[in-house]
Amino acid sequence: MTNNTPLTNNTGLSKSAAPGVANSGLATQPDNHFDRKGLVQIVLLGLLFLVPVAAYFLGHIYYVNLASRITIIAMAAVGLNLAIGYGGMVSFGHAAYFGLGGYVAGISAYHAFNFTPFMTWPVNVPGSDSMLVVWLVAILVCALLALAIGAISLRTTGVYFIMITLAFAQMIYYFANSWPTYGGEDGLPIYLRNGLPGLDTNNALTYFLICFFGLVLAMAITSRLMKSRFGAALTMARLNDVRLATAGISPYPIRLVAFVISAVITGLAGALYADLNGFVSPTMLSWHFSGELMVIVILGGVGRLYGPLAGAVLFVMMETLLGGMTQYWQLFLGLVLLGVVLFAKHGVMGWLAGRERNE
Amino acid sequence: MLKVADIETFYGPSQALFGVNLEVNAGEMVALMGRNGMGKTTTIRSIFGLTPANRGTITFESHDLRRLPAYRIAKAGLGLVPEGRRCFPNLSVRENLLVTARPGEWTLQKVELLFPRLExxxxxxxxxLSGxxxxxxxxxxxxxxxxxLLVLDEATEGLAPVIRQEIWRAIRLFKEQGQSTLLVDKSLSEVLPIADRCTILEKGRTVWDGKPAALDSAVRDRYLGV
Incomplete structure (x- = not known):
């Protein structure tokens, strides 16, 4: 809410007019719900931070790891929300990036642990047990894959887009499932969690804080992006791409860039998830997980900055609490989802914090 | 500047344009006229590639518009004010103005000076906002x-008289500034004094083209009367 000062001139905005360039300073409407919304957001983020810290000092490591899981899944959903909520691109294949990020962490750790090179030709590439290296590679790999998948899928819309993104993700799933080098359908264990210089990543609280930082960073990037000129153009592409085109901006590259950023965020979450569990398997790539991410985004509130977090908290809590009582917990998840879709169209965040300007 | 020659356009199997000819020269204000349903908006949609023409040629300066996607047509220098006051409802006024802006004569200050309400x-x-x-x-x-080339499709349709006057004041300003404009409008009393030329469509064809002064009552009754 810092950009409400009116622009007294338009220098910069009309000159560096290339679409796809993030540009700050677009004034937006003051938010009427700031108090209530701000409160809900602070409480949500505050609880996510304080509960695991308290649990750690009380000795309940299980809850710290549960919070890490919520945080990572929320981060993956933040990525998907950028595509679905802000970009109107209903991707049913985001598990591909989540799993790929996970496999980058797993494969890199596998080679580092066994002292075998990842490849020897044309250059010798060893494995690495450094998270920084893993993250960088995950970003590159996910960005390249999303660029290829997005470039093809974004030529379609609606149900075809959903099916094409699903088809690509399934291709990667079956590939991982049948490729014996890295465990095939048995998956790949990470015997030692990858490290970060100066930090003990094996400490549950430290690892939670790393994940928490990742989530906050992903949300900050989303928020910053959507306040920029690029974000406004993405919103225009979602609302009416023909009208945007008649104003001289092609919606395609804007969507593609948003799709790639979305995939990278989800991919980084996947890398964190593999390190959290010490294990990566094709399950992370499966369409079930794509569906779960979608459910989380819808539960929390499509196109809301804090929606994925609210959705992930609700989803993982239901899975944990109800899943402990009955194996049919998804029946209750279905009922909740039905309730949200029918009665709280803007998700948990819309219900708690009121409507937003984009609705 | 803009030259539309013998275009024929279809909506699915049904033909809407049967041979539209239209020309706008640099600095000219041309009025595209005709009764409802005669193909004015379809002509504009064809120019902008939204409902592509199946036959004929559309050229703008050196560009063959029929070969370009909509965003390239806009980039070539055509600006459309679509029928029915279309903006982006969920974005602020500033965002609407700035996101698609390109550098040139018109700046945010000038637009806000023209329409102080937007400021x-x-x-x-x-x-x-109101309509x-x-x-x-x-x-x-x-x-x-x-x-x-600015294209205004029914820019004053369905607005309160006070607002219409404000919009006509702006359109007259475009004329003074030598802004090339293609104007679709039905209010003859406003259009005729400022148009350099009129093109009249009837059942998807260009049937009349000339100076407003030559638009006598016979032509009016035949093509524009209700």
Missing amino acids: ERRLQMAKT GEQQMLAIGRALMTNPR
Whole structure:
């Protein structure tokens, strides 16, 4: 809410007019719900931070790891929300990036642990047990894959887009499932969690804080992006791409860039998830997980900055609490989802914090 | 500048344009006229590639518009104010104006000077504006792309008289500034004094083209009377 000062001139905005360039300073409407919304957001983020810290000092490591899981899944959903909520691109294949990020962490750790090179030709590439290296590679790999998948899928819309993104993700799933080098359908264990210089990543609280930082960073990037000129153009592409085109901006590259950023965020979450569990398997790539991410985004509130977090908290809590009582917990998840879709169209965040300007 | 020659356009199997000819020279204000349903908006949709023409040629300066996608047509220098005051409802007035802006004569200050209400309401969402204000925003948004040819499709349709006057004042200003404009409008009393030329469509064909002074009552009754 810092950009409400009116622009007294338009220098910069009309000159560096290339679409796809993030540009700050677009004034937006003051938010009427700031108090209530701000409160809900602070409480949500505050609880996510304080509960695991308290649990750690009380000795309940299980809850710290549960919070890490919520945080990572929320981060993956933040990525998907950028595509679905802000970009109107209903991707049913985001598990591909989540799993790929996970496999980058797993494969890199596998080679580092066994002292075998990842490849020897044309250059010798060893494995690495450094998270920084893993993250960088995950970003590159996910960005390249999303660029290829997005470039093809974004030529379609609606149900075809959903099916094409699903088809690509399934291709990667079956590939991982049948490729014996890295465990095939048995998956790949990470015997030692990858490290970060100066930090003990094996400490549950430290690892939670790393994940928490990742989530906050992903949300900050989303928020910053959507306040920029690029974000406004993405919103225009979602609302009416023909009208945007008649104003001289092609919606395609804007969507593609948003799709790639979305995939990278989800991919980084996947890398964190593999390190959290010490294990990566094709399950992370499966369409079930794509569906779960979608459910989380819808539960929390499509196109809301804090929606994925609210959705992930609700989803993982239901899975944990109800899943402990009955194996049919998804029946209750279905009922909740039905309730949200029918009665709280803007998700948990819309219900708690009121409507937003984009609705 | 813009030359539309013998275009034929279809909506699915049904033909809407049977041979439209239209020309706008640099600095000219041309009025495209005709009764409802005679193909004015379809002609404009064909120019902008939204409902592509199946036959004929559309050229703008050196560009063959039939071969270009809509965004390239706009980039070539055509600015459209679509029928029915279309802006982006969930974005602020400023965002509507700035996101698609391209550098040139028209700047945010000039647009806000032209329509002071847009300055007053700069932080409001477009959907909270009145119909007239939305129309001003749609015109402002098109101006901010600094088009060499501005196309106004029914820019004053269905607006309160006060607002209409404000929009006509703006259109007269475009004329003074030598802004090339293609104007679709039904109010003869406003159009005829400022148009350099009129082109009349009847059942998807160009049936008359000439100076407003030559538009006698026989032509009016035949093609424009209700």
